[in-house]
Amino acid sequence: MAQANDLVDKLRAGDTRALARAVSLVENAAPESTDLLSACFPYAGKALRVGVTGAPGAGKSTLVDRLARMWREADSKVGVIAVDPTSPFTGGALLGDRIRMQHQQGDDGLYVRSMATRGSLGGLAGTTADVTQVIEASGRDIILIETVGVGQDEVEIVRLADVTVVVLIPGMGDDVQSLKAGIMEIADVFAVNKADRDGADRVEKEIRAMQSLGTPNAWVAPVVKTVGTTGEGISDLFAAVNQRRQWLAEDGRLEARRKVWWKQRMEGMLRQALMDQARAHGISDTEFEAHAERVAAGSEDPYKLIPALVAQAFAAPGRIR
Amino acid sequence: MAQANDLVDKLRAGDTRALARAVSLVENAAPESTDLLSACFPYAGKALRVGVTGAPGAGKSTLVDRLARMWREADSKVGVIAVDPTSPFTGGALLGDRIRMQHQQGDDGLYVRSMATRGSLGGLAGTTADVTQVIEASGRDIILIETVGVGQDEVEIVRLADVTVVVLIPGMGDDVQSLKAGIMEIADVFAVNKADRDGADRVEKEIRAMQSLGTPNAWVAPVVKTVGTTGEGISDLFAAVNQRRQWLAEDGRLEARRKVWWKQRMEGMLRQALMDQARAHGISDTEFEAHAERVAAGSEDPYKLIPALVAQAFAAPGRIR
Numbered sequence: 129m130a131q132a133n134d135l136v137d138k139l140r141a142g143d144t145r146a147l148a149r150a151v152s153l154v155e156n157a158a159p160e161s162t163d164l165l166s167a168c169f170p171y172a173g174k175a176l177r178v179g180v181t182g183a184p185g186a187g188k189s190t191l192v193d194r195l196a197r198m199w200r201e202a203d204s205k206v207g208v209i210a211v212d213p214t215s216p217f218t219g220g221a222l223l224g225d226r227i228r229m230q231h232q233q234g235d236d237g238l239y240v241r242s243m244a245t246r247g248s249l250g251g252l253a254g255t256t257a258d259v260t261q262v263i264e265a266s267g268r269d270i271i272l273i274e275t276v277g278v279g280q281d282e283v284e285i286v287r288l289a290d291v292t293v294v295v296l297i298p299g300m301g302d303d304v305q306s307l308k309a310g311i312m313e314i315a316d317v318f319a320v321n322k323a324d325r326d327g328a329d330r331v332e333k334e335i336r337a338m339q340s341l342g343t344p345n346a347w348v349a350p351v352v353k354t355v356g357t358t359g360e361g362i363s364d365l366f367a368a369v370n371q372r373r374q375w376l377a378e379d380g381r382l383e384a385r386r387k388v389w390w391k392q393r394m395e396g397m398l399r400q401a402l403m404d405q406a407r408a409h410g411i412s413d414t415e416f417e418a419h420a421e422r423v424a425a426g427s428e429d430p431y432k433l434i435p436a437l438v439a440q441a442f443a444a445p446g447r448i449r
Numbered sequence: 450m451a452q453a454n455d456l457v458d459k460l461r462a463g464d465t466r467a468l469a470r471a472v473s474l475v476e477n478a479a480p481e482s483t484d485l486l487s488a489c490f491p492y493a494g495k496a497l498r499v500g501v502t503g504a505p506g507a508g509k510s511t512l513v514d515r516l517a518r519m520w521r522e523a524d525s526k527v528g529v530i531a532v533d534p535t536s537p538f539t540g541g542a543l544l545g546d547r548i549r550m551q552h553q554q555g556d557d558g559l560y561v562r563s564m565a566t567r568g569s570l571g572g573l574a575g576t577t578a579d580v581t582q583v584i585e586a587s588g589r590d591i592i593l594i595e596t597v598g599v600g601q602d603e604v605e606i607v608r609l610a611d612v613t614v615v616v617l618i619p620g621m622g623d624d625v626q627s628l629k630a631g632i633m634e635i636a637d638v639f640a641v642n643k644a645d646r647d648g649a650d651r652v653e654k655e656i657r658a659m660q661s662l663g664t665p666n667a668w669v670a671p672v673v674k675t676v677g678t679t680g681e682g683i684s685d686l687f688a689a690v691n692q693r694r695q696w697l698a699e700d701g702r703l704e705a706r707r708k709v710w711w712k713q714r715m716e717g718m719l720r721q722a723l724m725d726q727a728r729a730h731g732i733s734d735t736e737f738e739a740h741a742e743r744v745a746a747g748s749e750d751p752y753k754l755i756p757a758l759v760a761q762a763f764a765a766p767g768r769i770r
Contacts, residue, residue, distance in 0.1 A: 166752040173747060383745065391741035394751055395724075398732070401759045402723040403716075409763070411719070420712035424704065426494060430715055431487040438722045442730070442763060 132163035139266045140171060144236055147266045151241055154258045165258055168265035173386070175207070175264045176373055179273045179289030181314070186295040187321045190356030191365070192274045198366045199270045200237055207263035210242040211256055211275045211285055239263060253284040254396050260288060286314050287389055290382060291372045293317045293365070294349075296335070298327030312338050315349045317368045323353035323361065347375060406441040453484035460587045461492060465557055468587045472562055475579045486579055489586035494707070496528070496585045497694055500594045500610030502635070507616040508642045511677030512686070513595045519687045520591045521558055528584035531563040531595045532577055532606055560584060574605040575717050581609060607635050608710055611703060612693045614638045614686070615670075617656070619648030633659050636670045638689045644674035644682065668696055727762040 138146035150168075154161045178195070180188050189210070196206045243252075243259065260271055275285050286292050294315035320331045332351050339348060350368045354361035376382040407413070419437075422428035459467035471489075475482045499516070501509050510531070517527045564573075564580065581592055596606050607613050615636035641652045653672050660669060671689045675682035697703040728734070740758075743749035 162752050162756075166750050169750050169752060170747070173745075387742050387745040390745045390751065391738060394737070394741055394744065394755065397751065397755045398727065398758060399720055399724050401755050402727055402762070403720050405759050405763060406719065406723055416715070417712060420715055421708050423715065424494075424708040424711045426491065429487055429490050430711065430718065431483050431490060434715065434718045434722050435483075437719060438726050441723070442726060 129163045129167070132160055132167045135164065136167040136171075136265060139262070142236060142266075144239065147239060147263070148241075150262050151259050154262050155243060155255055157255075161258070165261055168261050171265040171267070172261040173264065175268045175271045176291065177260065177271045177273060177289045178369055179275065179286040179292040180295060181275045181286055181292065182295030182319075182321075183297075184276050186297050187356040188274050188276070188295050191293070191295060191319060191321060191354060191362070192272050194356060194359055194362045195366060195369070196238055196270075196272060198362065200235065203237075204269040205237045205267055206239070206270045206272065207260075207266070207268040208238070208240040208272045208274065209256060209259055209263065210240070211252065211273065212242060239266065239268070253288070254393070254400075256285050257288050257393055283314055287392065290376055290385065291316045291369050293319055293369065295319045295321050296331050297322045298325045298331050316347065316372050317365070318349055318351040319361075319365055320351060320353045321356050324355050324358075328353055347372070406438070409441050411437055411441055450484045450488070453481055453488045456485065457488040457492075457586060460583070463557055463587075465560065468560060468584070469562075471583050472580050475583050476564060476576055478576075482579070486582055489582050492586040492588070493582040494585065496589045496592045497612065498581065498592045498594060498610045499690055500596065500607040500613040501616060502596045502607055502613065503616030503640075503642075504618075505597050507618050508677040509595050509597070509616050512614070512616060512640060512642060512675060512683070513593050515677060515680060515683045516687060516690070517559055517591075517593060519683065521556065524558075525590040526558045526588055527560070527591045527593065528581075528587070528589040529559070529561040529593045529595065530577060530580055530584065531561070532573065533563060533565050533597060560587065560589070574609070575714070575721075577606050578609050578714055604635055608713065611697055611706065612637045612690050614640055614690065616640045616642050617652050618643045619646045619652050637668065637693050638686070639670055639672040640682075640686055641672060641674045642677050645676050645679075649674055668693070727759070730762050732758055732762055 135146055135150050139150055150164055152158075153164055180192050180195075182188050192208060192210070196208055199206050241259065241263065243256065256273065260273070263271060273285065273289055292314050294317070296318060297320070318335050320328050320335075322328075332353065335349075335351050350371070352361055352365045352368050354365055356362075376385070419428060419430075419433060423430045423433070456467055456471050460471055471485055473479075474485055501513050501516075503509050513529060513531070517529055520527050562580065562584065564577065577594065581594070584592060594606065594610055613635050615638070617639060618641070639653075639656050641649050641656075643649075653674065656670075656672050671692070673682055673686045673689050675686055677683075697706070740749060740751075740754060744751045744754070
């Protein structure tokens with residue numbers, strides 16, 4: 129704990145290398161990560177979390193880059209987490225590296241971190257949440273979280289965000305309709321990027337049409353046309369995000385949102401901790417492997433086995449008290 | 450248990466309504482579902498599981514339909530599970546209904562079931578696995594599992610399959626490259642559907658190029674051009690799937706695969722069961738909600754709370770033995 133406090137003191141004092149080390153420890157779920165997160169907790173949760181998501185090739189990185197600059201110009205301290213669920217096959221984490229190279233040199237007010245899933249299933253949203261806590265503790269006002277794609281996994285990451293910007297582009301073809309269903313639910317702001325291309329108006333019109341079909345909501349997501357490469361429309365996008373921020377500040381909306389989020393996150397943490405305990409008390413990996421072999425061969429019934437294993441774990445004499 | 454055995458006897462005797470009822474009970478995680486799955490277990494695991502996945506609009510349903518017919522002509526009994534992760538926003542489960550309408554009337558050898566996620570996060574792969582067990586117990590030789598998209602969630606569903614067919618189409622645009630990374634790992638067979646359109650050759654060439662970059666694998670996924678609507682190329686696709694089946698039958702490959710799968714599945718089951726136990730022993734939903742509120746307000750440290758809750762659950766006097 130003393131070590132964790134020491135590292136957190138350093139990263140709070142603006143030591144970027146200490147921050148990078150703390151993030152790595154948390155990302156790799158190192159033994160000291162719980163102490164570290166606990167030491168960060170009092171200083172976290174104060175930043176506005178902005179998620180930016182959309183299909184590959186929509187130009188998210190450029191928009192994130194532009195938004196980060198605008199906040200820096202307004203003297204806000206910014207953290208960027210680029211989550212790249214690219215497979216181990218391609219190496220992953222290309223996105224973040226690109227931003228890092230463009231920027232960061234000489235500006236301690238901007239911290240960029242890229243994370244790859246490395247094929248891990250399920251845990252990415254949790255890791256992103258933990259990394260966010262650490263970066264927030266370093267005194268950031270804004271956390272930008274960039275994720276590729278709009279699958280279930282991304283939806284879970286995006287829950288972490290207070291404001292979610294969904295980036296669409298013209299010319300996505302016939303499939304835009306089917307993609308949009310999932311998108312509508314998570315979008316707080318739409319950016320129609322590459323708006324200098326043909327069809328930007330049509331994309332906007334389609335979004336409006338979908339919105340008119342949905343259940344009436346207190347917040348109707350604004351649609352902003354942008355050209356990330358030239359910077360056109362970025363100040364409108366910036367304004368839309370800040371408008372949402374304002375809205376969240378009213379009537380305890382942000383607090384309510386954060387509470388719902390923490391409940392889900394804590395359930396995930398509980399699930400993981402229970403599993404760790406069970407593993408430590410009676411269900412070793414070797415035993416589990418042997419069970420799996422018997423189940424696959426049809427000689428053991430998993431639907432009877434699992435309840436028995438749980439009973440065994442809970443009854444283990446070596447359990448923690 | 451007696452009731453469960455009774456229902457399983459009926460569905461094994463070819464009672465389609467009993468099968469549909471059993472699937473519903475399992476899909477909704479009804480109290481009797483564990484007994485039901487346990488009663489199904491001795492009769493499950495014997496079918497070849499064929500996953501069909503790809504982007505929305507790729508024509509997966511039509512291909513599944515065609516393949517199902519070919520197996521029926523070969524006198525194999527077929528089950529189709531159409532998993533539609535469409536959001537509650539659109540109502541979902543359109544796919545399966547479409548197939549159901551085209552087919553099924555009067556043919557007990559083909560059972561089609563559509564499943565929607567209904568916004569449930571994470572649990573879909575498990576539910577699909579359980580439903581597969583029940584349908585297999587009804588004496589199917591082939592289970593076709595159709596999923597939309599190729600996100601993390603779909604990858605998890607697809608793990609269930611012994612053979613995974615990835616459906617691509619010409620004209621997917623610039624993003625095909627980034628999509629393909631994830632696809633390459635799960636594809637055992639590629640179907641380039643709508644191959645009467647321009648660009649089918651290019652898609653094939655791109656797949657080959659990606660394959661040549663990858664780590665050498667004992668199985669190189671064949672690429673088959675199809676036109677689902679006319680039936681062109683379907684017998685080639687059918688042959689490719691059967692070729693993979695042959696390959697899996699050699700050197701204990703299928704057994705090894707199933708073992709790995711069961712280990713993961715059992716971990717998921719264990720995680721869920723532990724959570725249920727914890728909830729029953731000391732961590733009520735109301736308490737959890739109150740904790741979440743305090744954590745969100747910053748007055749309680751979740752990284753200290755969760756270990757304490759786990760200790761409490763394991764030490765609870767009312768635990769099962």
